[in-house]
Amino acid sequence: MGDEAGFWNQRFRSIIDLERxxxxNGTRIVKVFLHISKEEQRKRFLVRLDDPAKNWKFSESDMTERGFWAQYQAAYEACLAATSTANAPWYVVPADDKDNARLIVSQIVLDTFDDLDMSYPKATPAHEAELHAIRKQLAR
Known part of the structure; x- marks a missing residue:
């Protein structure tokens, strides 16, 4: 099937190049991996099976793919290790507890916004004079 490692290394390089x-060009990148345990996945599958409103979320292929749990974990680990950089780090968030995971992700987003040090632009003296003149017109 060819050089599988080479294939993935090229993909990882492409991801890193794009993110770089x-x-x-000024884009902040936030990558979040929501990690659930195999036991939590089992519990969520049971809820999907038992709740008719959630049946649509489940298919037999979910069970087939669950059989590859160890391989998926290894692939995730390799991808995260290969594509986490100083300017585009991965945040691995434990997600068995949905509420806690949401809080953690929210904090990551808030911290990222704080790091941007955003503020409204300051008016130039010429713009301030313009605004003052317009204010005078509107006050009449």
Whole structure:
């Protein structure tokens, strides 16, 4: 089937190159991996099976793929390790507890916004004079 490691290494390089380009052009990248345990996945599958409103979320292929749990974990680990950089780090969030996971992700987003040090632009003296003149017109 060819050089599988080479294939994935090329994909990882492409991801890093894209993220480097985006960062160089002012885009902040936040990557979050919501990690659930195999036991939590089992519990969520049971809820999906037992709740008719959630049946649509489940298919037999979910069970087939569950059989590859160890391989998926290894693939996730390899991907995260290969594509986490200083300018585009991965945040691995424990997600068995949905409420806690949401709080953690919210904090990551808030911290990212704080790091941007955003503020409204300051008016130039010329713009301030313009605004003052307009204010005078509107006050009449």
């Amino acid at each position: 380009h985006l960062h160089a």
